Amino acid sequence: MxxxxxxxxxxxxxxxxxxxxxxxxxxxxxxxxxxxxxxxxxxxxxxxxxxxxxxxxxxxxxxxxRTFTPEDISDLYRVRRTLEGQGAASCIAAPLELLQTVDQAYERLAASARSGQDTVEHALMDLRFHAAVIALIGSTRIDSFFEQIAVEMAYAIRLIQHDEVTERVSEAEVLRDHARIRDAVLARNPLEAQRAVLAHIEENEPRLLRVIRAG
The missing domain is CATH 1.10.10.10 (Winged helix-like DNA-binding domain superfamily/Winged helix DNA-binding domain)
Incomplete structure (x- = not known):
């Protein structure tokens, strides 16, 4: 090598x-x-x-x-709130093919969850779903920026997923928030899409902070 x-x-x-x-x-x-x-x-x-x-x-x-600090996590989730919130709001005018990409990303995420939640593949499918939501903004520069922090985000997602398996969080619970986001995006309902995105982030940030502090 x-x-x-x-x-x-x-x-x-x-x-x-x-x-x-x-x-x-x-x-x-x-x-x-x-x-x-x-x-x-x-x-x-x-x-x-x-x-x-x-x-x-x-x-x-x-x-x-890398060992994440609470400040690292807060900063990552600040980025997520900004980008994913704007992506969700953009669903009302986004091209149909971008909405379809969100739907397809959700289906791949669901398939990976059925195969096993505590896997690298599932983390990457989760990340690609959120990247598809951000892509609704229609900015190649924003897409490129998110790509730069994608591996770091995947690492954070892996820590959450491992904790979910340890706590025996069901597949249905894991997918629930993503389904809400997907459904609101496909319905071109920006307010509901933003609510769903922010609810998902607000649920997961404290969970990851707890994992980090437990060390």
């Missing part, structure tokens, strides 16, 4: 699968041995993951899997 991109991709999979939990050290020497690459390649891969929000560099410890 010779390129930083391939090493970063492999590490991302292990972090999102929660094989590497928050705070796990990521040593260049060990990574170079595991992935049969140079230490320079391992270092560049870690820098890529740091830019993606999955790795942090700590004094006297080096690179470790």
């Amino acid at each position: 010779s390129s930083p991109e391939l090493v970063a991709e492999a590490l991302t999979e292990r972090i999102l699968s929660l094989e590497f939990t928050p705070g796990t050290p990521l040593r260049e020497i060990a990574l170079a041995e595991t992935y049969a690459c140079s230490r320079r390649t391992a270092r560049e891969a870690l820098l890529q993951l740091a830019r993606a929000g999955l790795v942090s560099h700590e004094r006297n410890r080096g690179a470790v899997v």
Whole structure:
């Protein structure tokens, strides 16, 4: 595995699968041995993951899997409120094909939930659903911005999903909020779509904050 991109991709999979939990050290020497690459390649891969929000560099410890702070979570959810709220409001005038994309994203999310809630695939399907709502705004720049924080958001979603499975939250409960958002978007009801989006965010932010504080 010779390129930083391939090493970063492999590490991302292990972090999102929660094989590497928050705070796990990521040593260049060990990574170079595991992935049969140079230490320079391992270092560049870690820098890529740091830019993606999955790795942090700590004094006297080096690179470790990112541990979210409550401030990190509040900031991420501030972004979600702004972008998803605007996306929901835009459903009234969005092109039909963008509404259909939201519907299709929901169906893929539902299928992944039936296959297993505590999976990387389910987290990515969840993220793509919310990205489809944001895409209703019709701004390629906003879509690109959300893509930049997508992996970081997927990591946060994984922590929530793992907690949901631990607490035995049903598949129906997991999908309920997303179905409300989807239905309001398809009905071109911006007020209900915004209410559904904000209710979903207000429910999940405290849950993730609790997970983070429990550490």
